[in-house]
Amino acid sequence: MYLCSVNTLKGKKAVYHTLGCKLNFAETSTIQKQLEAAGVETAKNGEAADICIVNTCSVTEVADSKSRQAISKLHRKHPDAVIVVTGCYRPPLTPPLGGENSLFVDAKHKGDIPKLIEETMGAQISLPLGEGRDGSFSPACARGERTRFFLKVQDGCDYFCTYCTIPFARGRSRNGSIASLVRQAEEAAQQGGKEIVLTGVNTGDFGKTTGERFIDLLQALDKVEGIKRYRISSIEPNLLTEDIIRFCAESRAFMPHFHIPLQSGSDEVLRLMRRRYDTKFFREKVEEVLRYIPDAFIGVDVIVGMRGETDALFAESLNFMQALPVSQYHVFSYSERPGTKALQIPGKVSPEQKHERSQQVLKLSDEKLHTYYNIYKGQTRPVLIEKASPKTPLRGEKSRVLHGFTDNYIRVEVSHMGGLEGSIVPIRLGEWNEARDKLTGEINCQIVK
Ligand code: SF4
Numbered sequence: 001m002y003l004c005s006v007n008t009l010k011g012k013k014a015v016y017h018t019l020g021c022k023l024n025f026a027e028t029s030t031i032q033k034q035l036e037a038a039g040v041e042t043a044k045n046g047e048a049a050d051i052c053i054v055n056t057c058s059v060t061e062v063a064d065s066k067s068r069q070a071i072s073k074l075h076r077k078h079p080d081a082v083i084v085v086t087g088c089y090r091p092p093l094t095p096p097l098g099g100e101n102s103l104f105v106d107a108k109h110k111g112d113i114p115k116l117i118e119e120t121m122g123a124q125i126s127l128p129l130g131e132g133r134d135g136s137f138s139p140a141c142a143r144g145e146r147t148r149f150f151l152k153v154q155d156g157c158d159y160f161c162t163y164c165t166i167p168f169a170r171g172r173s174r175n176g177s178i179a180s181l182v183r184q185a186e187e188a189a190q191q192g193g194k195e196i197v198l199t200g201v202n203t204g205d206f207g208k209t210t211g212e213r214f215i216d217l218l219q220a221l222d223k224v225e226g227i228k229r230y231r232i233s234s235i236e237p238n239l240l241t242e243d244i245i246r247f248c249a250e251s252r253a254f255m256p257h258f259h260i261p262l263q264s265g266s267d268e269v270l271r272l273m274r275r276r277y278d279t280k281f282f283r284e285k286v287e288e289v290l291r292y293i294p295d296a297f298i299g300v301d302v303i304v305g306m307r308g309e310t311d312a313l314f315a316e317s318l319n320f321m322q323a324l325p326v327s328q329y330h331v332f333s334y335s336e337r338p339g340t341k342a343l344q345i346p347g348k349v350s351p352e353q354k355h356e357r358s359q360q361v362l363k364l365s366d367e368k369l370h371t372y373y374n375i376y377k378g379q380t381r382p383v384l385i386e387k388a389s390p391k392t393p394l395r396g397e398k399s400r401v402l403h404g405f406t407d408n409y410i411r412v413e414v415s416h417m418g419g420l421e422g423s424i425v426p427i428r429l430g431e432w433n434e435a436r437d438k439l440t441g442e443i444n445c446q447i448v449k
Pocket residue numbers: 157158159160161164165166167201202236
């Protein structure tokens with residue numbers, strides 16, 4: 001058994017493994033910073049670790065299985081390490097998946113991981129579900145690519161859609177204060193961040209614990225010097241108000257880009273999912289966005305194969321999606337989650353039908369994306385150069401491929417000598433690179449740093 005006393009973390013080595021969404025990545029980065037502050041070093045590749053952090057996902061059965069595999073693999077690789085499991089997946093207690101030295105930390109206690117490791121090393125503890133519902137909010141801001149940061153502004157959800165376990169795993173809606181989030185954005189700018197993606201479980205529900213408004217957060221962040229671009233990771237249609245859309249249209253740094261979950265284009269399926277809008281509302285919301293921001297990129301999440309989604313209801317949904325003037329669909333297959341209300345709905349959809357429906361929506365999504373990209377071919381748009389490949393030019397090579405996104409979220413690659421990472425460069429958009437879902441481009445005019 002591993003025993004520990006105060007300060008025993010100093011000099012220990014840790015490895016980190018994250019599954020799932022950007023929110024998890026932001027939180028793992030914060031856990032890493034906290035452990036580093038306690039003297040824990042990150043283990044190099046191949047080095048034995050004393051602590052393994054696994055930040056899990058439980059959004060589907062596949063995510064559960066990947067979380068289990070990650071825990072078992074780390075336990076096999078580092079048999080003497082303390083395995084700290086956090087995130088949405090709840091591992092079985094007997095036998096403990098990560099061995100005798102494993103520790104499960106729920107949403108409420110994520111911010112206390114260094115202390116919990118010190119206090120409980122060697123003891124399997126589990127904290128009851130729902131502990132995260134007391135308004136506690138663990139801040140997190142992580143660097144993604146070189147220039148992009150993910151800032152957690154909100155956590156938890158009060159919506160309880162029938163297919164979703166997130167409110168059980170992450171607890172009630174809560175948020176950081178505007179002042180603390182502005183401070184984190186300023187720190188990201190000082191570290192060279194150019195773009196910040198605002199993340200959360202139900203981002204638009206910001207303000208539940210501080211009594212502040214999401215639009216006031218956007219206005220405050222827009223004033224942070226050095227941050228050239230903001231994107232909102234995803235926002236429920238009923239929370240994307242006209243005020244927010246109008247502000248994004250007029251703001252200095254909020255990009256013409258929205259990610260809005262639809263989940264189904266059938267009113268009957270939306271009702272079974274217990275979503276808070278119908279298709280008419282959703283269509284009008286998309287039209288409202290395009291009225292204020294005609295060039296906005298609109299990405300839309302869809303779930304196929306929900307219980308109760310008959311062939312006729314799926315056809316109705318697909319028709320709705322075809323007619324919707326959006327830029328891309330992100331498709332997910334419905335997954336049976338223990339403890340959810342959806343399990344009581346009759347009409348299970350077979351895996352084969354789910355696969356077939358997924359393929360149909362993916363095909364539609366390709367058409368939408370191609371149509372959207374085609375509109376902008378020949379135009380010059382500002383591209384934030386995020387990375388170059390290869391990182392250093394190969395011997396004898398004169399140029400590298402630079403990758404980035406336009407303001408309206410078109411993926412672009414351009415050949416250049418390099419050295420432009422982190423710059424916003426006007427690029428004339430050219431041909432579609434089908435293999436990589438990108439437009440090729442050529443650099444135009446002067447460079448804006
Ligand atoms: S809004 Fe619905 S789908 Fe999204 S996290 Fe909340 S309960 Fe889950």
